[in-house]
Amino acid sequence: MATHPLWWAGAAIGLALLSSLVSLFSARQPGVLRWLVSPLFALAGLSAVAAGLLALIDKDVATATLPLGLPWLPWQVRLDALAGFFLAVVGTISFAVGLYAPGYLRGFEGGDDSLPALGGFAGLFLTGMLLVVLADDAFLFMVAWELMSLTSYFLVVWHHDHAANRRAAFLYLLMAHVGALSILLDFGVLAALGHGFSFSAMRDAELSFGWATATFLLAFFGFGMKAGLVPLHAWLPEAHPVAPSHISALMSGVMLKVAVYGFIRVVFGLIGQFHWQWGVVVLVIGSISALMGVLYALMQHDLKRLLAYHSVENIGIIFIGLGLAILFLSTGHAVIGTVAFIAALYHTINHALFKGLLFLGAGAILHAAKERDLEKMGGLLRRMPWTGLFFLIGCISISALPPFNGFVSEWLTFQAALQAWQLDSGVLRSIVPIAAAMLALTGALAAACFVKVYGVAFLGQARSRPVRRARPVPLSMRLGQGVLAALCLLLGILPTFFISLLNAVPEGLLGHGLQQATSHGWLWLTPVSAQTASYGAPLVAIILLLVLVAGLWLFGRGIRRVRRCDTWDCGFSQPSSRMQYTASAFAQPIRRVFGLLFHIEEGLEGSQPDQQRYRLKVSDRAWGLFYLPVARLVERATRQVVRLQSGNIRIYLGWTLGTLLLLIWITV
Amino acid sequence: MNAIDWEITLLQALLYAAAAPLLAGWIHKLKARLQNRRGASIWQPYRDLYKLFSKETRMAHTASIVFRAAPYIVFAATWLAAAAIPLLSTRLASAAMADVIAIAGLLALARFFLALAGMDVGTAFGGMGASREMFVSALAEPAMLVAVFTLTMTAHSTNLASVIDFNLQASSLLRPSYMFALAGLILVAVAETGRIPVDNPTTHLELTMIHEAMILEYSGRHLALMEWAAQLKLLLYGVLLCNVFFPWGIAVDTAPGALAGSLLAIVLKLLLLGVALAVSETVLAKMRLFRAPAFLNLALLLALLGLLSHVILEVGL
Numbered sequence: 001m002a003t004h005p006l007w008w009a010g011a012a013i014g015l016a017l018l019s020s021l022v023s024l025f026s027a028r029q030p031g032v033l034r035w036l037v038s039p040l041f042a043l044a045g046l047s048a049v050a051a052g053l054l055a056l057i058d059k060d061v062a063t064a065t066l067p068l069g070l071p072w073l074p075w076q077v078r079l080d081a082l083a084g085f086f087l088a089v090v091g092t093i094s095f096a097v098g099l100y101a102p103g104y105l106r107g108f109e110g111g112d113d114s115l116p117a118l119g120g121f122a123g124l125f126l127t128g129m130l131l132v133v134l135a136d137d138a139f140l141f142m143v144a145w146e147l148m149s150l151t152s153y154f155l156v157v158w159h160h161d162h163a164a165n166r167r168a169a170f171l172y173l174l175m176a177h178v179g180a181l182s183i184l185l186d187f188g189v190l191a192a193l194g195h196g197f198s199f200s201a202m203r204d205a206e207l208s209f210g211w212a213t214a215t216f217l218l219a220f221f222g223f224g225m226k227a228g229l230v231p232l233h234a235w236l237p238e239a240h241p242v243a244p245s246h247i248s249a250l251m252s253g254v255m256l257k258v259a260v261y262g263f264i265r266v267v268f269g270l271i272g273q274f275h276w277q278w279g280v281v282v283l284v285i286g287s288i289s290a291l292m293g294v295l296y297a298l299m300q301h302d303l304k305r306l307l308a309y310h311s312v313e314n315i316g317i318i319f320i321g322l323g324l325a326i327l328f329l330s331t332g333h334a335v336i337g338t339v340a341f342i343a344a345l346y347h348t349i350n351h352a353l354f355k356g357l358l359f360l361g362a363g364a365i366l367h368a369a370k371e372r373d374l375e376k377m378g379g380l381l382r383r384m385p386w387t388g389l390f391f392l393i394g395c396i397s398i399s400a401l402p403p404f405n406g407f408v409s410e411w412l413t414f415q416a417a418l419q420a421w422q423l424d425s426g427v428l429r430s431i432v433p434i435a436a437a438m439l440a441l442t443g444a445l446a447a448a449c450f451v452k453v454y455g456v457a458f459l460g461q462a463r464s465r466p467v468r469r470a471r472p473v474p475l476s477m478r479l480g481q482g483v484l485a486a487l488c489l490l491l492g493i494l495p496t497f498f499i500s501l502l503n504a505v506p507e508g509l510l511g512h513g514l515q516q517a518t519s520h521g522w523l524w525l526t527p528v529s530a531q532t533a534s535y536g537a538p539l540v541a542i543i544l545l546l547v548l549v550a551g552l553w554l555f556g557r558g559i560r561r562v563r564r565c566d567t568w569d570c571g572f573s574q575p576s577s578r579m580q581y582t583a584s585a586f587a588q589p590i591r592r593v594f595g596l597l598f599h600i601e602e603g604l605e606g607s608q609p610d611q612q613r614y615r616l617k618v619s620d621r622a623w624g625l626f627y628l629p630v631a632r633l634v635e636r637a638t639r640q641v642v643r644l645q646s647g648n649i650r651i652y653l654g655w656t657l658g659t660l661l662l663l664i665w666i667t668v
Numbered sequence: 669m670n671a672i673d674w675e676i677t678l679l680q681a682l683l684y685a686a687a688a689p690l691l692a693g694w695i696h697k698l699k700a701r702l703q704n705r706r707g708a709s710i711w712q713p714y715r716d717l718y719k720l721f722s723k724e725t726r727m728a729h730t731a732s733i734v735f736r737a738a739p740y741i742v743f744a745a746t747w748l749a750a751a752a753i754p755l756l757s758t759r760l761a762s763a764a765m766a767d768v769i770a771i772a773g774l775l776a777l778a779r780f781f782l783a784l785a786g787m788d789v790g791t792a793f794g795g796m797g798a799s800r801e802m803f804v805s806a807l808a809e810p811a812m813l814v815a816v817f818t819l820t821m822t823a824h825s826t827n828l829a830s831v832i833d834f835n836l837q838a839s840s841l842l843r844p845s846y847m848f849a850l851a852g853l854i855l856v857a858v859a860e861t862g863r864i865p866v867d868n869p870t871t872h873l874e875l876t877m878i879h880e881a882m883i884l885e886y887s888g889r890h891l892a893l894m895e896w897a898a899q900l901k902l903l904l905y906g907v908l909l910c911n912v913f914f915p916w917g918i919a920v921d922t923a924p925g926a927l928a929g930s931l932l933a934i935v936l937k938l939l940l941l942g943v944a945l946a947v948s949e950t951v952l953a954k955m956r957l958f959r960a961p962a963f964l965n966l967a968l969l970l971a972l973l974g975l976l977s978h979v980i981l982e983v984g985l
Contacts, residue, residue: 378790379730379732379790381732381733381734382732392734396777396780399776399780400773400776401776401777401780402766402770402773402777407770411769411770414769414813415769415826418820418826420821420979421821421824421979426980429980430976430980433814433817433821433975433976433979434972436813436814436817437810437813437814437968437972437975440809440810440813440814441809443776443809444776444805444806444807444808444810445806447776447779447802447805448803450780451783451798451802452802454784455783455784455786455787455788455795455798456787459732459787459788459790460730460788460789460790460795524764530764531824531830532824532825532826532827533767533825533826533827534764534765534767534827535766535767535770536764536765536766539765540765540766540770540774543765544745544748547743547747547748548740548741548744551740551743551893552740555740555889562725562727562736563726563727564726564728564729564731565726565727565728565729566728566729567728567729567730567789567790567791567885568791568884568885570874575791579791579792580787580790580791580795581792581794581795581796581798581799585795585799586795586798586799586802587799588799589799589800589803589957589958590803592958593803593807593961
């Protein structure tokens, strides 16, 4: 029994709920809070990983009916390879967060904010995410989805002293529910056509092109809203950074992936047909999200906001992969479609790992120096070497540099895009390479952004007093980061191993895997064929290491002592920390070239020449171009609706009767 | 993949490292002649490297481990990238290990650490150089990849050895897409190797330098490795242009005679390329930094035109 994947999934949910309950009932016992809640959370994550791995290895589909729900609509759960993969993603990050939390939360002890509430909602949040992935009927899916959205709202608003946080949380709640509404409508269409709320009924539904497109668009809007695709993304960089950092890691690293799961489940699993028009839509929106995400990230100097914008970028890259998959599958190129699909899945777990790692790193800085603003950091590598090392690994991974994991998934995406010559339509043949060019630009800009982050925060000299006095963080926080950093390296140098695991997902969903990708041994990754492309990730890593060691031995003679001297100062005064390039200065050339895409306000404040200060504010164009017009439209519409409200109860009853009659007339 | 392929690969990698300073010396010499100077011997870069390796290495008080590790990482990544580009023979084991996208990735890894090293000491110049380097490369890298995509989509492979094999057998390389891709790649190569008109490798004028600003604090063997890596990068781009677009002469097997012929061919090609580079550097002036985007956008545009003319005009043929 204990080897059954559903048993482990059940254990994960049980442990998450237990962690939540223990937290809520231990307000008086800080010891219990510290030493029981987070370990239970980590164990829940570990069980979820076990469930996911077993499901991926077994390739079996396990189902169960829960004794919960409505009498005629019991909740059903189903654990297939796709669900297993996402369980593993959720579980891995939750495990690392559970390890990290005890140290991080000590910084909040004795503060105004309630720690029991934080632990309670975090446990429920994890429960919600696990249930979304396991759900096999629309009813349980929506309940779990709402559980996830509502608990994350309370986590976002946890620091509720600042009005800005409350405003961000409200915006988040609003957007989450606009998205949920769209998902609900989506399931409505599928349930009506499939005559049932269970996913198995929906799978059997016969959809015409029109209805299928309507379901696709509703799913893309609803899940895209939650995932933070441009132009719907503006809530994301407001909401994710204000939560405590380990929760930010969960939200950016995992919750966005649950939205990706929903999209894959509905479009690849339930609708079951593909059209190239959909592929183009997903590809275009994905490319724009990737590019805009990284450009806005470059303009930020609040570390956590910057990381949140990078989530927009990476979700865009995942959707580029999914768009390519739809495009190739709809035109009958099953192999290439599978390559693109695997690329999207690989980037999903990669992003979860390195974004989780980077948010935990940002939390470590926040813990040690109480600082989120890059402009006040500097020299942290010498103050906190372990965090510095792990953060560097995160930066290299997210910049898609070999031999780390981000490179593997971008490489696979490029390989899929470069098969565009197989397409028949000239228009599609041109769109796909242009998307690949945008992906290349995104990757290069991401590298620029993380040189900025690492260079300004960890290198150079400290720019403020608390940063200069930062202390290394406790062991538990280092462990949490270390686990994720090790996984980033592992997924980067052993891609063949992980892809043969991942193969179960397209096998279950599309009916065929990617056997040729790993057919030349564990050294060679050959997604299409050995002639087309190969990447020997372990060899690249080993040779890099060998050259490095040989270089150190030859020229460095081990680590020889190097005499220190003063920095070159051009013969003037000794350089001070204020002479260093700041984060805004670093991004200035890019700000100037891509100026039209931002809303930039800059100028000088103060009238006296010696007291003038430079002021710069870069804001998101999505507000002016999308959010505010929609908000104005809604306000205008509500003003029209107000006319119905006369205050007279008879008229209200009349409206009710009219609506009832209309509904009866439509349905009968 | 057999043992002899790996031997050729190793031989080629060593040849890359050994020959890189020579190309730099040749260009220096030509430029001096074009400016009516006698110039230093073409072996001068070797002497410089030897001098730097034997000098004492010093580091600023504020430098961290990143500053110290960066020269080794930059050199290793650049060398590995170079080793994956066929120099003498297309029977190259390392070409299967790192295809053209991985080569771009390795170069990006080298650049990442170069820029971090620039920011490590905490001077204004280092940050300035890093910012400019990442700015220029952010615009150059997509142009390079798109130009390379044109080749790889034509040859149906991202493995550079296969691309060259394909080009050797192709009836004509006078395709419109190749012409555009070549033009784009030349502009990218100029920008990426820090040559005039984007950067000036001989300048130490604070406000104009990019690459030199990042390595300003380096000395001794660290500086030698950085300089050597830069020379390797120049050779790498030279070989990429020569062997991919003008593949004639390269060996397709591992027979000693073919390899010798191949060596002669690549030397001739690189000598000619050096002449072209020296002439262009003599007649052109360095651009302002903010003119560089126009230059690189032109490269991207050319590369995209090449790609589009390939997918629209040539795929059916």
